[in-house]
Amino acid sequence: MTSTVHVTWAGADTRRIHRQFLDEPADAAPADVAAATLGAHAQILSAAELSLALRTASATRAEVRAALWDEGSLVKTHGPRGTVHLLPAADLPLWTGALSALPAGRSGQPDGIRLSETQTDEIVAAIGDALTGAELTTDELTEAIVARTGPWAGERVMEAFQDKWPRWRQATMTAAHRGVLCYGANRGRKVTYTNPEVRPTDGPQALNTLLERYLRAYGPATPQHFATWLAAPAGWARDLFAAAAGEGRIEEVAFEGGPAWVTAGDTEFPADRAAGVRLLPYFDAFGIASQPRARLFPGEAYTRALAGGQAGNYPLLLVDGEVAGVWHQRRTGRRVTVTVEPLKPLSRARLRELEQQATRVGEILEGHAELVVGRVEVGPHA
8 A cells, every 4th residue: 555654855864863863962871872873883983982972962082982981881892784883782682682683694704714503603602601701802712712612713714904813703793793792991902802791682573673763763764775774685674674564563655756664653754954064973873874875965975975885984064964075084182173075165154063063073082173174185984
């Protein structure tokens, strides 16, 4: 049955911005913001700190770090797409339940190196045991795994960054998704791991809840959008949506010329278009998850602010809810030089807003911002 609810791009975009505190910063803790955005990409930890703090009224990077390393309200672990994220500790049972229930893709490792299911299970059990009550570096964890499984797990056979990693590291993401591995505080320049000792939520229940939260944050969306966000098979996502629609948990709307879905009953969208200037860091959740991508990155933005169609590789200048340029920040002592490259000239009013955004970036980084409007010479982040 065709939906009678029609959603415009402007309405969807404005609602997403509002629900992610990009119109009005929230009086909320970093973990609450991470819950609203469904995590903060933390491959570059400083970018995750900016993503969360920019959405609050006054938080700095120090408060995000305190939430992560001191309070434990945030956890650094492997989230959607297998990439490192900051996730709310309170949601970790949900995330591990959902991610461990995703269809397993075939490993890209060749025969003789690729782990079997039995080997994977053995390594995950060893990881969980070794990390319980401990924070271990990669080398220490390798020794502990080998002691519990055998030398085969520590053989340096995986090609990685002009080096070779031990075989067990194929199971790192699996261990995280099963709730027995997350990141601990760095020991000097060395990464450490620990066991969050999480009991994952039942897989189907967790996936249904995650779908509803995703649609609340980024809907309307299609099964393909959800599959892309999770790096999951499109056919599997279609089946999940169909089951959820059949149970009345999600409903269809008309969006961008075709069917899309929202959480059941969540069909109110603003009439006004989003207004204002925002600076979003590398891999910000809004730029990665908002679809269709060609509408968020209109015209020249699609080639300038994406890397081969991939979002996240450039920090984004957002004007009135759409990508309108890129930016970069460089720190020298306490001075933070924020260079912004608009794709079109900005009015005086917009430049004043941009100055305020740059100032806020400086505050978050516990420095003093200096705004430069000009060409960003730095290429995309890998």
